[in-house]
Amino acid sequence: MARGKKQNPFAARKRQKRANGAPERPDRRAEPYKEIERDNASFIKYYHLQNICANEEEWTQFLASIRDNLPTTFRVTGFKDEAKALLNIIKTQLFTEYVRAVAELHELPAEQVERPLCLPWYPNGLAYQLHLTRKDIRRSEPLFRLHNFLIVETKAGSISRQEAVSMIPPLVLDVQPTDKVLDMCAAPGSKTAQLIEALHAAPEQHKIPPGFVLANDVDNNRCYMLVHQAKRLNSPCLLVTNHDSSFFPNLLQTDAATGNKSILKFDKILCDVPCSGDGTLRKNPDIWMKWNLAQAYNLHGVQYRIVRRGAEMLAVGGRLVYSTCSLNPIENEAVLQRIIKDADGALELVDAAHLVPGLKHKPGMTNWKLATKEVDAVYSTFDEVPEQLHTIIRPAMFPLPAKELATIGLEKCMRVLPHLQDSGGFFVAVIEKRRPLNFEKNDLQDLLQQQQQAETAPQPEPKLDAAGKPVEEKSTPWGPQRKRRRLHGYKEDPYVFFGEQDADYESIQQFYQLDESLNKRCLLTRCQTERKKNIYYCSEPIRDLVLNNEKNIKIINTGVKTFVRCENRHTAHPYRLAQEGLQTSNAFIGNSRRIQVERDDLVLLLNCTDPTKPPSTLELKPETQQRCKELGIGSCVLKYVDEAFTLFIVGWRGTSSLRAYVDRDETVHILRLLGADLSKFEVNKYEKAKEAAAAAAAEAAAAVDVAAQKAEPEELQESVGSDQD
Numbered sequence: 001m002a003r004g005k006k007q008n009p010f011a012a013r014k015r016q017k018r019a020n021g022a023p024e025r026p027d028r029r030a031e032p033y034k035e036i037e038r039d040n041a042s043f044i045k046y047y048h049l050q051n052i053c054a055n056e057e058e059w060t061q062f063l064a065s066i067r068d069n070l071p072t073t074f075r076v077t078g079f080k081d082e083a084k085a086l087l088n089i090i091k092t093q094l095f096t097e098y099v100r101a102v103a104e105l106h107e108l109p110a111e112q113v114e115r116p117l118c119l120p121w122y123p124n125g126l127a128y129q130l131h132l133t134r135k136d137i138r139r140s141e142p143l144f145r146l147h148n149f150l151i152v153e154t155k156a157g158s159i160s161r162q163e164a165v166s167m168i169p170p171l172v173l174d175v176q177p178t179d180k181v182l183d184m185c186a187a188p189g190s191k192t193a194q195l196i197e198a199l200h201a202a203p204e205q206h207k208i209p210p211g212f213v214l215a216n217d218v219d220n221n222r223c224y225m226l227v228h229q230a231k232r233l234n235s236p237c238l239l240v241t242n243h244d245s246s247f248f249p250n251l252l253q254t255d256a257a258t259g260n261k262s263i264l265k266f267d268k269i270l271c272d273v274p275c276s277g278d279g280t281l282r283k284n285p286d287i288w289m290k291w292n293l294a295q296a297y298n299l300h301g302v303q304y305r306i307v308r309r310g311a312e313m314l315a316v317g318g319r320l321v322y323s324t325c326s327l328n329p330i331e332n333e334a335v336l337q338r339i340i341k342d343a344d345g346a347l348e349l350v351d352a353a354h355l356v357p358g359l360k361h362k363p364g365m366t367n368w369k370l371a372t373k374e375v376d377a378v379y380s381t382f383d384e385v386p387e388q389l390h391t392i393i394r395p396a397m398f399p400l401p402a403k404e405l406a407t408i409g410l411e412k413c414m415r416v417l418p419h420l421q422d423s424g425g426f427f428v429a430v431i432e433k434r435r436p437l438n439f440e441k442n443d444l445q446d447l448l449q450q451q452q453q454a455e456t457a458p459q460p461e462p463k464l465d466a467a468g469k470p471v472e473e474k475s476t477p478w479g480p481q482r483k484r485r486r487l488h489g490y491k492e493d494p495y496v497f498f499g500e501q502d503a504d505y506e507s508i509q510q511f512y513q514l515d516e517s518l519n520k521r522c523l524l525t526r527c528q529t530e531r532k533k534n535i536y537y538c539s540e541p542i543r544d545l546v547l548n549n550e551k552n553i554k555i556i557n558t559g560v561k562t563f564v565r566c567e568n569r570h571t572a573h574p575y576r577l578a579q580e581g582l583q584t585s586n587a588f589i590g591n592s593r594r595i596q597v598e599r600d601d602l603v604l605l606l607n608c609t610d611p612t613k614p615p616s617t618l619e620l621k622p623e624t625q626q627r628c629k630e631l632g633i634g635s636c637v638l639k640y641v642d643e644a645f646t647l648f649i650v651g652w653r654g655t656s657s658l659r660a661y662v663d664r665d666e667t668v669h670i671l672r673l674l675g676a677d678l679s680k681f682e683v684n685k686y687e688k689a690k691e692a693a694a695a696a697a698a699e700a701a702a703a704v705d706v707a708a709q710k711a712e713p714e715e716l717q718e719s720v721g722s723d724q725d
């Protein structure tokens with residue numbers, strides 16, 4: 001073994017076992033694929049006895065639906081005119097191709113193909129359901145263009161492939177651009193993305209929304225999935241943290257006007273809690289094999305603790321949404337009746353059905369029973385539960401006495417069952433806070449004291465500029481300053497904010513004529529170095545949150561990449577613009593680095609995918625050439641104005657060239673919006689696979705020929721020999 005190279009302990013153990021003569025485990029991949037049996041006697045017995053359906057006929061429909069595969073749904077992500085333009089393309093070109101492809105797949109006349117369904121309850125007609133499963137789309141050659149569209153536009157952040165029912169909680173949370181929003185169990189982040197979109201829904205009113213989204217998850221690895229998902233939206237108003245929500249610490253905020261500190265209370269909170277997930281049986285059939293009631297009993301406690309902590313952190317007048325993808329009243333109504341009862345009038349369940357008009361749902365249940373794990377004994381009250389089950393089945397899991405229950409308002413909850421509109425199963429409840437909770441802990445003095453202690457602890461001498469001011473305001477995150485793998489994930493790099501006087505800022509400001517209203521102190525890097533590489537931007541409230549709270553909570557990510565160091569011998573300025581940050585920085589950039597381009601020029605620039613051969617300015621329209629001459633070398637903003645939308649794209653003016661600085665997926669997205677030819681980017685993976693197989697076969701045949709030629713003289717000799725015999 002090479003010195004210093006660590007051995008993989010799992011591989012070492014496997015090698016050791018093999019050396020000891022232990023039998024090899026059978027390779028399951030070699031076994032024929034078995035379709036999962038969509039049945040579970042305990043599940044059926046349990047939900048039948050709960051009367052989740054009105055009658056036997058409906059129950060039969062429920063069972064048929066939950067055993068069926070789930071149709072694919074997607075929504076156009078939207079707070080821009082671009083969304084409307086893309087929707088138009090979807091409704092015309094994509095759906096025409098859809099009908100053609102489905103007709104080919106099912107060998108039907110096109111007139112018989114059912115068109116995609118616009119989800120009536122999703123705002124502005126932006127969400128659609130296809131009559132195809134995810135597997136259909138992934139595995140059928142006639143659908144390759146549809147598949148390519150879904151992949152590319154998802155990566156470009158223009159659509160979200162999200163289960164229909166999962167779109168409901170953010171809608172009923174009703175987020176406004178000024179809201180302070182907490183997403184307590186956020187990963188992998190499909191609902192967080194919706195919350196961010198709602199925050200940015202009024203760009204004409206706010207260059208940067210005053211509100212923010214704090215997205216949290218207890219699972220460190222899933223936090224990175226969340227970062228990946230949310231990054232597509234390029235919001236400077238997002239903070240991702242990694243903490244147990246049931247013990248989420250109180251956070252400090254600074255009042256911008258007075259400088260006073262207070263405990264942060266959120267206007268909107270989403271508690272999309274961990275659950276048994278039996279509402280997702282259509283998408284995840286393996287749950288049929290695992291389902292049992294013990295999961296719900298185990299989860300009830302953590303679900304209650306999360307919603308209780310959420311209620312404490314909610315501002316008076318604020319709104320909290322509790323949701324699960326479980327049908328089980330133990331994880332739903334039992335949790336809600338408990339928190340509403342404990343709040344003693346401070347919390348109220350409200351009806352939010354008007355925010356999803358046309359969504360078919362049932363009211364929350366007001367009567368349910370509990371049972372043993374295998375549902376062989378059923379209990380209506382805690383008195384009936386045998387003592388050995390008292391630690392598993394708790395009194396609070398049973399419905400309250402009828403009179404008390406009537407004051408809770410459980411009927412305002414929404415239960416979505418799969419057969420109602422061919423979707424997954426889901427539960428959602430909306431709570432509003434009328435006054436502070438009796439058990440709410442507002443430990444401002446403790447927090448201030450902790451902060452003071454941390455500030456007075458010995459620190460390395462700060463670097464000062466010529467005027468004697470600190471050069472930069474550095475955050476000290478959890479743990480050491482070097483990224484190192486730990487049991488519970490990575491330690492994060494620090495958040496180093498720009499100081500009042502920053503040489504890099506001065507030069508960026510001059511080159512891009514940045515408007516002073518862009519708060520330079522919200523620019524940050526993720527390392528302490530003289531030579532900054534990537535410069536990020538976050539909104540003012542996010543900066544305040546980071547600096548006030550990073551010692552109490554593990555911050556995983558914030559800021560949008562806005563400037564990137566890019567130096568070569570021709571460049572006058574060391575930083576180029578980053579496309580990710582342009583959505584924010586564009587509103588602050590002056591005219592000196594802008595160039596307006598027409599459609600043909602933009603199509604030409606985007607079609608150039610070889611970075612070593614950028615388009616020559618001589619190929620562009622005379623007006624564009626003239627502007628290029630004036631512009632001089634370096635990063636710039638390409639502006640394109642269409643009747644329906646305006647695009648801003650990062651460009652690069654080279655010595656004799658102009659190029660668009662966007663990645664492949666965004667390139668395809670923009671070309672699509674421009675109605676340009678996409679055939680160059682349209683990869684048919686089936687054709688490619690066939691070509692690869694044909695090439696491999698040809699290679700194998702050639703190898704056989706060569707072997708045969710080599711073998712020929714011997715064979716001839718043999719045959720001569722045998723003749724002689």
Ligand SMILES: C[S@@+](CC[C@H](N)C(=O)[O-])C[C@H]1O[C@@H](n2cnc3c(N)ncnc32)[C@H](O)[C@@H]1O
Pocket residue numbers: 166184185186187188189190191192216217218219222243244245246272273274275302306
């Ligand atoms: C139903 S999923 C959330 C789905 C997510 N809201 C979305 O739309 O993509 C539940 C999440 O809760 C997280 N979780 C479980 N226990 C938690 C806790 N105590 N605190 C915070 N997050 C928790 C899990 O890691 C999981 O990512």
